[in-house]
Amino acid sequence: MSDSASRESASFAVNGRFLSQNVTGVQRYARNVVAALDDILADRKATARLIAPPGIENPGLKAMTFVSEGPLSGHPWEQLVLPRLWAGRLLNLGNTAPAAKADQIVCIHDANVFVAHESYGGAFRRLYSVLQPLLVRRSARIVTVSQASARQIARHLPIRAADIAVLPNGHEHALAWDPALARIAPPVVESVRAAGRRFVLALGSQARHKNLQLLARLAPGLAARDIDIVIAGGDAGIFAPETLHEAPNLRVIGRVSDHDLACLMDHALCLVFPSWTEGFGLPIVEAMARNCPVVSSDRASMPEVCGDAALLASPEDPDAWIGRIDALAGSEALREDLAGRGRERVRLFSWSATAAGYLDLLHDPARRVPAHAAPPPTDKVAVVVATRGRPETVSITLRHLLATQTLKPVDVVVSCVDVADAGDLTQAEGVRVVTGPGGLPTQRNTALAALKPGMDVVAFFDDDFVAHEDWLAVAARTFRDESSLAGFTGRVLADGVKGPGIGFEEAVGIVESSGADCDWSWIEPYSPYGCNMAFRASAIGEVKFDERLVLYGWLEDRDFAGELAKSGGRFAKCADARGVHMGTKGGRVSGERFGYSQIVNPIYMMLKKTMTPGQVVDHIFRNVTSNVLRSARPEAFIDRRGRLRGNLLGVADLLRGRIEPEKAAAIGAGGRK
DSSP: OOOOTTSOOOOOEEEOGGGGSOOSHHHHHHHHHHHHHHHHHHHHTOOEEEEEOTTOOOOOOSSEEEEEOOSOOHHHIIIIIHHHHOOSOEEEOSSOOOTTOOSEEEEOOOOHHHHSGGGBOHHHHHHHHHHHHHHHHHSSEEEESOHHHHHHHHHHSSSOGGGEEEOOOOOHHHHTOOGGGOSSHHHHHHHHHHTTOEEEEEEOOSBGGGOTHHHHHHHHHHHTTTEEEEEEOOOOTTBOBOOOOOOTTEEEEESOOHHHHHHHHHHOSOEEEOOSOOSSOHHHHHHHHTTOOEEEESSTTHHHHHTTSSEEEOTTOHHHHHHHHHHHHTOHHHHHHHHHHHHHHGGGOOHHHHHHHHHHHHHOTTOOOOOOOOOOOOOOEEEEEEOSSOHHHHHHHHHHHHHHOSSOOSEEEEEESSGGGGGGGGGSTTEEEEEOOOSHHHHHHHHHHHSOTTOSEEEEEETTEEEOTTHHHHHHHHHHHOTTEEEEEEEEEEEGGGSSOOOHHHHHHHHHHOOSOOSOSEESSOOOOTTEEEEEHHHHTTOOOOTTSOTTOTTHHHHHHHHHHTTTOEEEEEEEEEEEEOOOOTTOOOHHHHHHHHHHHHHHHHHHTSSOHHHHHHHHHHHHHHHHHHHSSOOTTSOHHHHHHHHHHHHHHHHTTOOOGGGGGTTTSSOOO
C-alpha cells in the first residue's frame, strides 16, 4: 500500500480488474483515466483506492492507495469479492461492474455486443446481455465515451441517451511515446522504404467489426500504386476471429509496443481505420496527436471523433478508400493540412478533462456533464412521396417538410400517375415530379429509378404524413450509428387511419407539442410501416417494390424489407423519428379490393419468404376477425362490409389454388377474372 497518512481518507475506489487484462482500447482508457485521476488527487492532497484482483503488480501511483486482494479473479472476483472489499462509491471503467452494487459509476464503452454480435463469442454475448441491463438499472450513473455510443446504448439497454454522461478518450499518452525505443517497427519501415514504396497503417484486432477484410480488398489497387498495408494489433481475444486474406503487399506484424506504434505512425502515409462500428476509435486521436493523417470509416462514432480533421469513407466502398489514399499520396499540402487539423482536433479529447468529469460525478452522480459539440450529419438524404388524387394534401405536407427539416434533403421526388396529382409542387424549388403507371409499389419504383446518384439514405413518406423537424436528421444519424441497419420506421404519434382522420393543423400541433421522451426508444426487429420509413441506399441496391402488390400495395413495406433482410440487414423502429399520419380518406382503395389484399397478399408473401407462416396466420386472423365483428356496426370511415366481401373473395381464390395479388385491381371495376 502507498503511504497516505497525510491525506484525507479515500472517498471512492476504482475497480482495478482492468489491470489483469490485455491492453486494448478499454484497458488503455482505464489506465489513462486512473493516471489522470491520480494527478488531480495529488494536487488536491486527496486520495482514493485502486482495488485489483490478487497477483497484480502495484502501478506506483502518487495519491491512490493500491490494494491487490483475493481470492478468485476475473468476473467471479468482480462480482463476489470486490463488493466485500469496498462498501463505498465505486468507479468502474471497463464495461462491467458488480451487479449487486448500486452506489457506483460504470463506463460502458459501446453497444458493440448488440450491434455487432457476430464479432463476439456466444458466452461473452450471453454474459453481457444479462449483466449490462442490470448495471444500467441499478448504478448511480452510466458513462460512455462518445455521443454516438450513448445513442447506441440507449437503443439496446434500458436507459435514455440524455441520462448517459459522455467522457471521451484522451490523446496525451501518445505524445509520450518514443520511437527511438521501438524494436519491431523500424525494420518494417526500412524494408518498405528500401523497396521504394510507402505504407498505410491499420490498427486493431481480428474482430469482424474492425473490417480489416476491406484492407485485403484494397491491397491490389494499392500495390499498383507502390503502397503497402501494415496491420498492427493483437489477436482476436474476446472476439470471434475473422481470417484475413493474404496479399503480397499486406503485412500483419501482430501486437507491438507503444513506441513501435509511434514509429509506425510517424512514417505512415496515413492511418486507415475502416471499422463498421466503434465506441470511440482511440487510434484516430493517437494518430492525430502524432501528426499522422487519418482516413476513417464514416460510421458510428468515427465522424464525431474525426470532425473535419480526417478523410471519411464508407466501410463498404473500397473505391472510396482508394480515392482518399490516392489524394493523400499525391498531395503533400493535403497531408500537412490534415496533420494540422488533427493537432487542433485532439485538443477536444483530454485525459485530464475526462478525469475531472469523473471526479465531478463521483461527488454528485446526477451532475450534468457538458459534452463537446458533435458535427451535424452530412449524409445525402433523398425523400420519396408517392401520391394519387390528393394534390392539396401532398402539397401542404411536403411543403411543410421542406420548410421545417433541420437536415435538408438533397433530392425530393414526387411520384404520380398524372402531373396534376402533384398540385402546385410542380413549381416548388427542389422538388422533382415524375409520372408513371399507378399503384403504390410501382410509383415508388418509378421514384427510385429517378433518384440522383450518390444518395446515402432514402426516406419514404405517405402523402398525408407530417414529420417532426428532426426526422431526416435522426434518420441520417441512425444509419451512421448503426452500421448494419438496413431500414427503420419512425414513431407514429397519432394515426388517423384508425379513426375519421386528422386535419393538417391538428397534426402539426401534435408534432410540435410532442417531446423526445417515450417509454421506449428502439424496437428490434421491426418491419417498416410505409407511412414513414427510411432505408440505407446501399442496402436497397437493385431491389424493387413488388409490383404484383397492386393499388395501395397492402404489406408492400413489409415485403420490401423482407427482400432486403435476405441479405442480412437489420430493421428497427426508432422513437426519435416521429410524426403524425393524418389518415386522409380521399383517394383510398375500396373496401372490397382492400379486403381481398388482406387475404391474398400475406399468403403470396409467405411463398416468397418475406413473411413467416406465424406472421401470416396472425395477420389474417386479426384482420378478418375485426371485419367480422365490426360489420354489424361499421365505422363511418371504414368499409368493413366491403372488406369482409373482399376477404371472402380472397379465401375462395385460395381454395381454388389461385394466388394472384394483382387481381385486386380488377375487383369492383368490371372485368373480374
